[in-house]
Amino acid sequence: MRPLQVALAGLMLGVLSVPAQAEARDIGRDTLPANDGWAAYGSGTTGGAAADADHVFTVTDRAGLVRALDGGSDTPKIIRIAGTIDANTDDDGDPLDCADYATGGYALKKYLAAYDPRTWGSAKPGGPQEEARQASAARQAERVVLPVGSNTTLVGLGDSAVLKGASLQIKDADNVIVRNLDLRDAYDCFPVWQPNTGGLGDWKTAYDNIWLTGATHVWVDHVTLSDKGHPDAKEPTHFARTYLRHDGLLDITNGSDLVTVSWSRFAGHDKAMLIGNGDTATSDRGRLRVTLHHNAFESVVQRAPRVRFGQVHVYNNRYDITGDDHRYSLGVSTESRIYAENNAFHAPGHVEVADLVKSWNGSALHQSGTVFNGFPVDLLSIHNAYNSGSERDLTADVGWTPALHGPVDSARAADRAVARGAGAGRIP
Numbered sequence: 362m363r364p365l366q367v368a369l370a371g372l373m374l375g376v377l378s379v380p381a382q383a384e385a386r387d388i389g390r391d392t393l394p395a396n397d398g399w400a401a402y403g404s405g406t407t408g409g410a411a412a413d414a415d416h417v418f419t420v421t422d423r424a425g426l427v428r429a430l431d432g433g434s435d436t437p438k439i440i441r442i443a444g445t446i447d448a449n450t451d452d453d454g455d456p457l458d459c460a461d462y463a464t465g466g467y468a469l470k471k472y473l474a475a476y477d478p479r480t481w482g483s484a485k486p487g488g489p490q491e492e493a494r495q496a497s498a499a500r501q502a503e504r505v506v507l508p509v510g511s512n513t514t515l516v517g518l519g520d521s522a523v524l525k526g527a528s529l530q531i532k533d534a535d536n537v538i539v540r541n542l543d544l545r546d547a548y549d550c551f552p553v554w555q556p557n558t559g560g561l562g563d564w565k566t567a568y569d570n571i572w573l574t575g576a577t578h579v580w581v582d583h584v585t586l587s588d589k590g591h592p593d594a595k596e597p598t599h600f601a602r603t604y605l606r607h608d609g610l611l612d613i614t615n616g617s618d619l620v621t622v623s624w625s626r627f628a629g630h631d632k633a634m635l636i637g638n639g640d641t642a643t644s645d646r647g648r649l650r651v652t653l654h655h656n657a658f659e660s661v662v663q664r665a666p667r668v669r670f671g672q673v674h675v676y677n678n679r680y681d682i683t684g685d686d687h688r689y690s691l692g693v694s695t696e697s698r699i700y701a702e703n704n705a706f707h708a709p710g711h712v713e714v715a716d717l718v719k720s721w722n723g724s725a726l727h728q729s730g731t732v733f734n735g736f737p738v739d740l741l742s743i744h745n746a747y748n749s750g751s752e753r754d755l756t757a758d759v760g761w762t763p764a765l766h767g768p769v770d771s772a773r774a775a776d777r778a779v780a781r782g783a784g785a786g787r788i789p
Contacts, residue, residue, distance in 0.1 A: 398621030398652025408514035408538030433508030465493035520786030626784035637669030667692025693723030
């Protein structure tokens with residue numbers, strides 16, 4: 362029988378051999394592609410790809426995650442998160458709430474009575490209730506602050522890996538990858554009141570969903586970050602200010618450098634991303650080099666991002682502005698050098714193009730290829746034409762041109778791609 366006849370006979374009998382289905386790619390071994398943003402600079406970013414078999418973990422609860430993180434050790438490791446892990450749990454996995462952390466006689470009602478500006482004034486809180494608040498906050502921090510060390514890959518399994526209530530802190534670490542995770546609700550039980558002699562003051566919270574401090578070579582990819590579970594919009598008002606429970610979604614501070622954030626979703630939050638600490642942190646000069654590409658910023662009020670000092674490439678991102686509380690998207694602060702190209706903005710009628718950029722002591726912004734509600738716009742010229750008297754005109758010369766990046770698509774093409782592909786559970 363000829364080969365063709367054999368094949369046809371096999372088909373008829375249902376026994377034609379076919380290659381076995383290829384095993385799914387182990388994304389825990391993935392490394393940052395060459396030239397994919399600032400994190401590809403120099404040695405690149407490989408995370409825990411070199412981990413041996415004894416340092417590849419699949420974890421399903423907080424206790425297992427803490428053991429795998431090993432106190433933020435530098436040992437190459439791959440940590441796979443399966444299902445939902447709640448950081449606010451005890452060693453037996455039982456849930457903890459704010460009442461479980463409270464100690465030393467702390468009570469919000471007593472705290473508010475003690476530091477009411479009408480009687481306390483504008484001095485920094487001090488005394489028994491502030492001491493009790495600090496002790497209570499320390500108890501929560503022991504549970505929810507999770508240190509991530511060098512040479513680590515932290516990755517979600519499948520399309521529904523969730524880490525809630527945690528603050529991942531990448532501190533003084535190098536070569537870290539965080540991918541395919543839904544990171545939600547880094548909820549602070551014990552915000553501190555910070556009076557302001559020149560205004561109302563505000564509530565200060567402790568936790569970002571991810572915080573980079575002194576970190577280098579970090580790749581954050583296909584993550585979803587939000588306040589889901591306890592949105593600040595539903596919190597009460599105390600001392601005429603919203604009682605905030607969340608800080609940033611992803612903050613990059615204290616001299617962090619060589620970071621790529623890609624294909625991620627920032628949703629339903631006030632201050633999404635701060636790059637750089639303060640105007641006086643001049644040691645950040647030459648650092649804070651960050652690439653943001655193909656990310657979705659949805660219902661974000663401000664800091665998408667706000668930048669001080671850093672050379673930040675912002676390209677092919679999608680912005681969906683909703684609600685009445687939007688303040689700005691791109692924050693141009695002291696010595697920042699933002700190179701923004703081919704980003705797409707969607708906004709309701711009360712938001713104007715001039716509302717997209719805000720500057721504080723900033724001097725320059727490169728922008729090109731921007732699309733607003735489907736129409737090309739020039740953010741720079743419109744900002745300069747409509748800014749308030751407190752803001753100075755920005756120049757287009759930021760002093761550098763990005764070289765480390767993949768293809769830069771048109772804003773319209775990127776807009777569609779990001780809508781389909783950004784966020785956890787969407788790695789192709």
